Amino acid sequence: xxxxxxxxxxxxxxxxxxxxxxxxxxxxxxxxxxxxxxxxxxxxxxxxxxxxxxxxxxxxxxxxxxxxxxxxxxxxxxxxxxxxxxxxxxxxxxxxxxxxxxxxxxxxxxxxxxxxxxxxxxxxxxxxxxxxxxxxxxxxxxxxxxxxxxxxxxxxxxxxxxxxxxxxxxxxxxxxxxxxxxxxxxxxxxxxxxxxxxxxxxxxxxxxxxxxxxxxxxxxxxxxxxxxxxxxxxxxxxxxxxxxxxxxxxxxxxxxxxxxxxxxxxxxxxxxxxxxxxxxxxxxxxxxxxxxxxxxxxxxxxxxxxxxxxxxxxxxxxxxxxxxxxxxxxxxxxxxxxxxxxxxxxxxxxxxxxxxxxxxxxxxxxxxxxxxxxxxxxxxxxxxxxxxxxxxxxxxxxxxxxxxxxxxxxxxxxxxxxxxxxxxxxxxxxxxxxxxxxxxxxxxxxxxxxxxxxxxxxxxxxxxxxxxxxxxxxxxxxxxxxxxxxxxxxxxxxxxxxxxxxxxxxxxxxxxxxxxxxxxxxxxxxxxxxxxxxxxxxxxxxxxxxxxxxxxxxxxxxxxxxx
Ligand code: GLC
Ligand code: CA
Numbered sequence: 001x002x003x004x005x006x007x008x009x010x011x012x013x014x015x016x017x018x019x020x021x022x023x024x025x026x027x028x029x030x031x032x033x034x035x036x037x038x039x040x041x042x043x044x045x046x047x048x049x050x051x052x053x054x055x056x057x058x059x060x061x062x063x064x065x066x067x068x069x070x071x072x073x074x075x076x077x078x079x080x081x082x083x084x085x086x087x088x089x090x091x092x093x094x095x096x097x098x099x100x101x102x103x104x105x106x107x108x109x110x111x112x113x114x115x116x117x118x119x120x121x122x123x124x125x126x127x128x129x130x131x132x133x134x135x136x137x138x139x140x141x142x143x144x145x146x147x148x149x150x151x152x153x154x155x156x157x158x159x160x161x162x163x164x165x166x167x168x169x170x171x172x173x174x175x176x177x178x179x180x181x182x183x184x185x186x187x188x189x190x191x192x193x194x195x196x197x198x199x200x201x202x203x204x205x206x207x208x209x210x211x212x213x214x215x216x217x218x219x220x221x222x223x224x225x226x227x228x229x230x231x232x233x234x235x236x237x238x239x240x241x242x243x244x245x246x247x248x249x250x251x252x253x254x255x256x257x258x259x260x261x262x263x264x265x266x267x268x269x270x271x272x273x274x275x276x277x278x279x280x281x282x283x284x285x286x287x288x289x290x291x292x293x294x295x296x297x298x299x300x301x302x303x304x305x306x307x308x309x310x311x312x313x314x315x316x317x318x319x320x321x322x323x324x325x326x327x328x329x330x331x332x333x334x335x336x337x338x339x340x341x342x343x344x345x346x347x348x349x350x351x352x353x354x355x356x357x358x359x360x361x362x363x364x365x366x367x368x369x370x371x372x373x374x375x376x377x378x379x380x381x382x383x384x385x386x387x388x389x390x391x392x393x394x395x396x397x398x399x400x401x402x403x404x405x406x407x408x409x410x411x412x413x414x415x416x417x418x419x420x421x422x423x424x425x426x427x428x429x430x431x432x433x434x435x436x437x438x439x440x441x442x443x444x445x446x447x448x449x450x451x452x453x454x455x456x457x458x459x460x461x462x463x464x465x466x467x468x469x470x471x472x473x474x475x476x477x478x479x480x481x482x483x484x485x486x487x488x489x490x491x492x493x494x495x496x497x498x499x500x501x502x503x504x505x506x507x508x509x510x511x512x513x514x515x516x517x518x519x520x521x522x523x524x525x526x527x528x529x530x531x532x533x534x535x536x537x538x539x540x541x542x543x544x545x546x547x548x549x550x551x552x553x554x555x556x557x558x559x560x561x562x563x
Contacts, residue, residue, distance in 0.1 A: 017269040021213065021295065022328040023497055024061035024399045025490055026111060030336045031068045031090055032077065033442040034404055036455025043442060043454070045091030045099050052102045054472065058407060059490030062109035064215050066336055068096075072122050074184030075163075075424055076336070076440065078113075078217060079120035083202040093209075100210045109212035111272070116199050117218040118185040126186050134175050141195050142186045143178040143226065144171075152176075158233045164428035180221060180247070182424040190222045190256065203263050203271075213272035216293055220249040220277040222256055241280060249279045257292040264294070274330060274401075281317060285325035295330050297401065301393065302332050306345045306385045306555075308514050308528040312504070315396060315516075319502070322398065328500055329398030333389055334406045340439050341389060343412035346382020383409050384555045387485055387544035388526055391557035392514070394489050395524035397500035402486075405443050408470050409482030412438040413463070420462050437461055444471035488542055492559065496522040496541075508536055512554075521562040530554040538562040 035047030045068065055063060067077035068090045077087070086096050100110050119126055125141050132138035134146075145156040147170065155168035155176050161183075168176040169183040178187045188195045203214065225246045231239070236246060243251040257273075264271040274295040275287035287296035298318045304310040318329045333341040386409060393400050416437055421427075423435030442460065444467035445453030452467050468474065475481035498520040505523070508515035512529025515536065527533045532551035538560035540547065545556035552558050 020061065020109065020269070021272045021399060023397065023500065024109070025059070025394070025493065026062045026064050026399060026401045027055065027058065027060040028064045028066065028335060028401060028403045030066045030076075030404055030440055032460060033440050033454075035443070035445065036451070036459070039456030040089065041451075041455060041458045041460045042089050044089070045086065045095040047455070049095070049099050049102050052099075052106060052108075055103070055108055056106040058487060059494065060108060060402070062111055062212065063103060064111035064213075064401065065113065067113045067115060070122075072120055072184060073422070074120065074182050076422065076436075078115055079118070079122075079182065079185045080115050081120040081122040082124075083114075083119075083198075084205045097209060104210065110210070111213040111215055111274070112206055112211050113217060114199070114202065114214045115217040116188065116190075117221045118179060118181060118187045121184045121186055129177075129186075130171055133173055139175075141189060141192050143189050143224070144175045145178070145226075147174065147176050157230045157236075159236060160233060161428070163424045164433075178226075180218075182428070184424075187224075188222070190224070190253075196256065196259070200259065200263055203260060207263070207267050207271045211271070212269075213274070216273055216275050218277075219257075219275035219287060219293065219296075220253065220279050221247060223250045223253045225250065241283070243283075249277070249283055254286055254292055257287070260293070261291055281321065285321050285327075288322070288325035288327035288330075290326050295327050295399070296325075297332050298330050299332060301389075302334070302338060302341070305349060306389060306528060308509075308512050308526070311392065311526070311528070312509070312514055315502075319397065322500070329396065330401065331393045331396055331398060332401045333386075333393055334403040334439070335401070336403065336440055337436055338439065340386075340403075340406065340410055340412045342379075342383045342386035342406075342409055343377060343414070344382070345385035345389065346378040346380075346411075347376055377411075377414070379411060381555065382411065383482070384545060387482060388528075388555050388557040390486070391489055391542070391544045391559060392524060392526045394493050395516070395518065395522065395557075395559060397502055397518065403439070405439075407483055407486040408444070408472065408475060410443075410467075410470055413441045413461075414438055415464070416441070416461065422461065441467075444468060446473045447471050485542075485544060489559075492541055496520060496559075496561075498522065505536060508534065513552075517562060523560040523562050524557060525552055525560070526557040527552045527554050536560060536562065 032043045034043040035051050036043050037046030037050055067080055068086055070081040070085055070087045071077045071079050086093055103110055128138040129142050146152045147156060148154045152174050155166055159167040161167040162180055163182050167180060168178055170176050179185050180187055239245050241248050273293040275293045277287045277296050284296050287293050300314040304314050322329045421435060421437050423437045425433050426435030441463055442454040447468045450456055451459040452463055452471050475483035498518050502516040502518055505515040505517055513527050513533045515525040517523045523536055523538055525535055532548045532553050535552050541559045541561055543558040545553055
C-alpha cells in the first residue's frame with residue numbers, strides 16, 4: 001500500500017470504560033418525535049423505553065437525547081423552564097431512571113443535552129427577574145439593559161437574533177433583555193456566580209442519575225463582554241472571532257468548561273461532553289481538549305458538498321485538529337438543525353452566501369434548502385449518495401453521531417403545510433427560511449396505521465404518505481434496505497474498529513474516488529462520481545450499492561478487508 005498518512009498520534013487501548021466515547025456511534029433521539037406511548041401525538045420516555053430493543057438492534061454505543069425538560073416549546077425544547085426535571089408531557093424522573101436502566105442493560109450509554117446559554121422565559125429565575133425589577137439580583141442572572149432614545153424606547157443596540165428579528169425585547173417596566181435566539185430564550189449572564197453554580201448542580205444532578213455524557217448547546221456563546229459602549233450590529237460583525245469578540249467564542253468561556261471538567265472527572269468513569277460550537281476550525285481544539293469538554297462536533301463534513309476533494313480535506317483537517325486537542329474526531333452528517341443528508345445530496349448547490357462567517361453561511365444555506373421546491377430534488381440520487389457518505393463516515397477514525405431516521409434513509413419533509421410549522425426560524429425569518437421542522441417529523445415505525453406506528457393518535461407534525469414505505473416495518477429484514485445497511489455497517493464497525501488512524505490509498509484515491517485503510521486492514525472506498533471505479537484487492541464486506549461486476553459504481557462506498 002502506498003500511503004500519505006493522516007495519522008492520529010494519540011493512541012490508547014480501546015474499550016476501556018473511560019475511553020468508551022472515542023470511537024462511539026451515538027444515535028440522536030429527538031424525544032418529541034421518536035415514539036409516542038400514550039397517544040397524545042408527542043413522543044415520550046415510555047416510547048423510548050418501548051423501543052430499546054430497536055436501539056439495541058442497531059448496534060449503537062450511546063443515545064443522545066435532545067431536551068426533554070419542561071418547556072413551553074418556543075424552540076422545540078431548547079427553551080428550558082427547569083433543567084432538573086422532565087416535561088410532564090414526555091414523562092417523569094422515575095421513567096427517566098427506568099429508561100437509563102433499560103439502555104444501560106443493553107450497553108447503550110446515555111447523553112443528555114445541556115442548554116446553558118439561555119433558559120426559557122418561563123424559567124422561575126426569569127419570572128423572578130421580571131417581578132423583581134431593574135437593578136435587582138434576580139435581574140443580574142440575565143442580561144438586562146436600559147434602552148436608548150427618548151424614554152429608553154429603543155433597544156440598547158441594533159443587534160439581530162439568530163432566528164431573525166431584534167435580539168432585545170422590552171419588558172413592561174421599560175428595560176430590555178438580550179436573547180441571541182427567540183425572545184422566549186433570554187440569555188444568562190455567565191459572569192453571575194449563581195448561574196455558574198446552578199449549572200454545576202444540574203450536571204451533577206444528571207450524572208448522579210447515571211447519565212454518561214452531555215451535549216452542550218451553543219457552547220461558544222456563554223461568556224460575553226457587554227461593556228459600554230456596545231458596538232453596532234455592523235461593528236459587531238466586523239470584529240474577528242479570535243477570542244475577544246464580544247459574544248462569540250471568547251477565550252474565557254473555557255474557564256467554565258475547566259470547572260465542568262472537574263465535575264465530569266469526579267465520576268467513574270468520567271462523564272463525557274461534546275460541544276456544539278460553530279467556530280472557526282483552528283478554534284475548535286480548545287473545546288475538544290481533555291481539560292475542557294473533551295469533544296466538539298465537526299460540522300465540516302455536514303457542510304461539505306458530496307465531492308471527493310472536499311471530503312478529503314475535511315478528513316485531513318479534522319484528524320489534524322484531533323491530534324492537537326487529544327480528542328477523537330466527531331463526525332456528523334445529519335441532526336435536528338439541518339436538512340437531512342439524503343435530501344441535501346439530492347439538491348443542486350445553493351450559491352448565495354447567507355452568513356457572516358463560513359460556517360454560518362453553510363449552516364444558513366442548509367436551512368434555506370429545507371424549502372427548496374420538490375422539482376429540484378433528485379430523491380434517488382440523494383439517498384444513494386447518503387448511503388455512500390454514511391459508510392464513508394462510519395469507517396473514519398473517531399466517533400459518529402447519527403440522527404434518528406437517517407437509518408431509514410429518510411428524506412426531509414420539505415412540503416409541510418405552513419400552518420403545521422413550529423420552528424421559530426420559520427416565523428421569524430418570516431417564512432423565507434422554512435426552518436427545521438422538516439427533519440423533526442415523527443418517525444414511521446409501521447407501513448400503515450395511525451401515524452405509521454409513532455403513536456395511537458396522530459403526530460405533532462404531519463407525516464407524508466411516503467413515510468409508510470420508509471418505515472422500520474417496511475425495511476426490517478430486507479437486506480437491500482437502508483436500515484439493514486446501517487445495522488450491518490455498525491456490526492462490522494465494531495469488529496473492524498482499531499486505532500484512530502487512517503492511510504489514504506493514493507493508488508486508488510484519484511479523481512472522484514477516495515480510498516483509505518484503517519489499521520487491521522479495514523479499507524473504505526467511496527466513488528463520488530458517475531463512472532465505475534476499480535477496487536483494491538480484498539474481500540468486499542459491505543457496499544452501499546450493488547457492485548458493477550468487480551467495480552464500484554458511482555455514488556457508492558464499499559468496505560473491504562485488504563488481502
Ligand atoms: C442549538 C440547537 C438548536 C437550538 C439552538 C438554540 O443550535 O441545536 O436546535 O435552536 O441551539 O438553543
Ligand atoms: Ca406521548
